[in-house]
Amino acid sequence: MSEGTNSVIQKISDKLDVFINSIIGVFKGFILEVGLISVFAGQSVRLLFAKPYRYVEISKHMEFIGNQSVGIITLTSIFTGLALSFQVYLGFKLVNAVDLVGPTVALGISRELGPVLTGLIVSARAGGAMAARLGTMRVNEQMDALDVMGINTKQYLIAPRIIAAVVCMPLLTALFDFMAMFGSWFLCTKLVGLDHAVFLSKIRDTVEVHHIAEGLLKSAIFGFMFAVICTYKGFNTSGGAKGVGEATNRGVVVSMVSIIILDYFLMNLIRIYYLIVGIAR
């Protein structure tokens, strides 16, 4: 082989090394981050049951995560119900099965769209605010102040937020499901002229309690996850205002991506559970 060829091969080999090393680096970083978040989650869960119980803090965060999300959840769910129903109606009209629009939308909303969209909306709104608030407290030395006052910062700042998110998410998802179905009912019966009684009876025949419970369970898990991720990012903020911005951004992005990925795995786990206990899907 000529010297020129050797040199080209050497260059390609070097670039390949850099590329592989960077992939390994990213993978290692990911594993490390997951490990750190898991440890953080473990410590926080242990503190959920530690005294003193922070009822006031929990209710304050429930008001913020729950009450203050009602408006945005109501608005987005109604329009999700309207849009989804119209698309399903157009599709089912081609095969002359418009009676199935109601149950199809109901199953899709209660099992998938309800928990996932609620998770995405609330993690963006409340999760982002959590990360920003904790990040600001970190860079302004307020967390140090809590530490030196002899107050367990994780127990005071993190645990109440996790509890509030886990409690509020199923409630908000139930609201999402109900309002989305209201949107669907409105479109089907008032705009495209489907029969009201048929719409309701088909839903009653198809949707069972465990379908709704499945969605609510998933939403509680999503609540736990975004609360842990966003509080972790906020808790470990460094670098002033820039750091707070980055922590908020990362907290929200990681939470949203994780919700979508986790949803797929939860769906399969629940399916396996149904097969084991013999519940027909």
Place this chain on the structure above:
Amino acid sequence: MSAAENGTNQKPPPEYAVVLDNVKKSFDEKEFVLKGIDLKIPKGSLTSIIGFSGTGKSVLLKHMLGLYRPTSGSVKILGKDLDLFDNDALTIFRCNFGVLFQSAALFDDMTVFENVCFPIEEHRRHLSKGQVEVIALEKLKMVGLDPKHNHKLPSQISGGMQKRTGLARALALDPEILIYDEPTTGLDPILTEMVDNLIVETHQARPGTTSIMVSHDLHAAFRIADFVVMLDAGKVLLSGTAEDFYKSELELVRKFVDKGIKH
């Protein structure tokens, strides 16, 4: 046998609030931020820790507070070795400290009054709301904050008032050790003097309380402190009274003293 009994006039040995014995700290196991600090701070004294930026003052302070554990050596606070505490015990032990932060670090979602009530409510759970409020009002009065500001948020009061509130909060649990972390950095000369005087008045009003001030401000250190400790490159360069510093022939001390006097 006491000094009187054995017929001598020897003073009893001083009790120490803080004892650091050969404390070393490294964050990456390569470079040491603290390279063997030996330090004894007598109970009831007002001690100032000075030094150029990056000499390890803040790291040293965090060791005293138990926020960092030394890589080697020991930190004893009020006779207790912090290394023997687990994290939960250490959290509780920190009630012995009151800290005034550089930024005052007030909780921005609480009013001035709530900020001072907060540590009392957290640690004196047996007290009624009325009793907590009486203590908080007393602490706010002690630092000279006008009661008309009590129900304002920290963002609605001046920097000087924030420092006063921060000090009232630090005093809330009647700590044995008061720490001032660069209390005058970034303040104008008038406010600096006000804070310095506040530190001296607080120290004099609470005999037995040990005050430790970390500062760049040599003027204040020499004016108000009983003892001054100068750090350099993670070691104690010189410790003693202001007089010892003026007399010192060490080049770095001279440089620092000259700059401080010019300032």
